[in-house]
Amino acid sequence: MISAIQVSNLSKTFVVPEREAGLKAAVKSLVRRKTKEVKAVEKISFEIAPGEVVGFLGPNGAGKTTTLKMLSGLLYPTAGEVSVLGHMPSRREKSFLRQITLVMGQRNQLVWDIPAMDSFELNRAIYRIPVEEYRRTRDEFIELLEMKDLVRKPVRNLSLGERMKVEIAAALLHRPQVLFLDEPTIGLDVTMQRRIRTFIGEYNRRHGATVLLSSHYMADVVALCRRVIVIHHGKILFDGDLNSLVGRFSAYKTIGVTLTNGTVDLAAYGDVIERDTTRVTLRVTKAETPKVTARLLADLPIADLTVEDPPIEDVIELVFAQEKPQ
Amino acid sequence: MKGMIDLYLSQMRIAIVTQFQYRVANYFYMIGMIAEPVIYLVVWSTVARAQGGSVGGYTPGEFAAYYIVWTLVRNMNIVLTPYAWEQMIRQGELSARLLLPVHPIHSDLAYFVGYKFVVIIMWLPIAAVLSFAFRPGLSPDLWQVGVFIVALWGGFFVRFGLLWLLGLVTFWTMRVSAFFELYFTAELLLSGRLVPLSLMPAWVQQLAGLLPFKWAFGFPIEVLIGQLTPQESVLGLAAQAFWSLAGFGLVSLLWRASLRRYSAVGA
Numbered sequence: 364m365i366s367a368i369q370v371s372n373l374s375k376t377f378v379v380p381e382r383e384a385g386l387k388a389a390v391k392s393l394v395r396r397k398t399k400e401v402k403a404v405e406k407i408s409f410e411i412a413p414g415e416v417v418g419f420l421g422p423n424g425a426g427k428t429t430t431l432k433m434l435s436g437l438l439y440p441t442a443g444e445v446s447v448l449g450h451m452p453s454r455r456e457k458s459f460l461r462q463i464t465l466v467m468g469q470r471n472q473l474v475w476d477i478p479a480m481d482s483f484e485l486n487r488a489i490y491r492i493p494v495e496e497y498r499r500t501r502d503e504f505i506e507l508l509e510m511k512d513l514v515r516k517p518v519r520n521l522s523l524g525e526r527m528k529v530e531i532a533a534a535l536l537h538r539p540q541v542l543f544l545d546e547p548t549i550g551l552d553v554t555m556q557r558r559i560r561t562f563i564g565e566y567n568r569r570h571g572a573t574v575l576l577s578s579h580y581m582a583d584v585v586a587l588c589r590r591v592i593v594i595h596h597g598k599i600l601f602d603g604d605l606n607s608l609v610g611r612f613s614a615y616k617t618i619g620v621t622l623t624n625g626t627v628d629l630a631a632y633g634d635v636i637e638r639d640t641t642r643v644t645l646r647v648t649k650a651e652t653p654k655v656t657a658r659l660l661a662d663l664p665i666a667d668l669t670v671e672d673p674p675i676e677d678v679i680e681l682v683f684a685q686e687k688p689q
Numbered sequence: 690m691k692g693m694i695d696l697y698l699s700q701m702r703i704a705i706v707t708q709f710q711y712r713v714a715n716y717f718y719m720i721g722m723i724a725e726p727v728i729y730l731v732v733w734s735t736v737a738r739a740q741g742g743s744v745g746g747y748t749p750g751e752f753a754a755y756y757i758v759w760t761l762v763r764n765m766n767i768v769l770t771p772y773a774w775e776q777m778i779r780q781g782e783l784s785a786r787l788l789l790p791v792h793p794i795h796s797d798l799a800y801f802v803g804y805k806f807v808v809i810i811m812w813l814p815i816a817a818v819l820s821f822a823f824r825p826g827l828s829p830d831l832w833q834v835g836v837f838i839v840a841l842w843g844g845f846f847v848r849f850g851l852l853w854l855l856g857l858v859t860f861w862t863m864r865v866s867a868f869f870e871l872y873f874t875a876e877l878l879l880s881g882r883l884v885p886l887s888l889m890p891a892w893v894q895q896l897a898g899l900l901p902f903k904w905a906f907g908f909p910i911e912v913l914i915g916q917l918t919p920q921e922s923v924l925g926l927a928a929q930a931f932w933s934l935a936g937f938g939l940v941s942l943l944w945r946a947s948l949r950r951y952s953a954v955g956a
Contacts, residue, residue: 436787463788476710488699489789
């Protein structure tokens, strides 16, 4: 199968001015301007198949946005090759731009003072969407995102969550085949996050679109992505199945124990990480988990016992802490 | 072509809707802008009366005509400034526009053309009040009205193209305010905005003829108040065409390099 996105040894280096604090350094910089190179992205490679939804994870400054900008043609790579739907993004061909979208959370693309419906109409003209197709897509999005009343209000009167809904609808009206989503749910409440991610999932299913999603909310990633790419300091730390990320990077499991007659000290069985009146949560190494579980069941009056992988947020933290590029 | 017309009409519609949304702010802005020509008008009318009824061939009535037409030309001359470019880059708006499959100059041009229709409608009552107050000596022939309408839009295209070109400087450096101020000072002196160019020394008039500023500003006014012959008017329209083509042509030439520079540094 031909990949929708192919990235090979992609790098981006920025040259940024650098000077010490203080008057002396300021005067010195007038004569001799010092710069330094910052490697935002360093030789990353990956491929994404058509219709695949991939989570793009990393802490702030990891290189996620820089990569997304290179993939959408906003940034010119320093080295390496990129192909999106067979196009070289930096050429910014119209046929390429008509097939992609880049949604950046909290970046307003709609006209502030007029209803979103007017901006939708402008996007129809910009993307040259046939009128019938435009109306069909617009009405479908209005229904899916439940925004019938919102699209007729001036954008400035919408709440952040409402604005994000109309922003996403506007960005997808031309039915792009590739979606670059950079923190699309940032700052939204839980209900709105769920609504947005359900919509993205539905769009992916209905139109077979390829999605590269960067988000700090793991709920977005867990709900939408089977595969994740983890980037840190501009390098890829992990590329693979979300479940295998947990398996590979988490050396621990958590055991939740509910006792029939109140709590007792379980420190002898593992690290106690949480405790309330009847329930204790232990952290134990993967290797010891079967043995500890058996001992708990044999030694204590147990009403309930669960063995779980640690929360994905904790695993991601572990990945960043290890920092070993593939 | 059909798609482009659709884009222009849609963008113009957005501009008209948006500007009517801002109608009160726009009106206050336009009224505030009148202070400048009224001061020039009062000063020059006083000088003309003190010198026996005219100065440099202008009577108080002709000064009134000059500065009332000035208010319309000034409003038609409002285009995307280089400062707006700085803001677009800083706030990331330009990145969003570069993702669209259309050159941003089309959106800007269509937007400002739409905006001008609102400006013209809003200017009419202001012109009526100024005419009532200052009694302009204005009786153009039909051909002068025709040339003026073309020249009014010609002036808009000249300034639009050149300021868009100037805006591309921001792709190389963000600290360009001083450079822009120098440009706007030259424009103020050599366009006929501060004072009718025919009152300036001969060498200034010659210099102004070689630069674009006059063709965007003073020329349309001079056509309507009857200062130019038909031949001079045609020459003026040709100069406007030249400077418009120069502006848009240079934008077209430098766009790719500017974009490459922008996308190399950070968007």
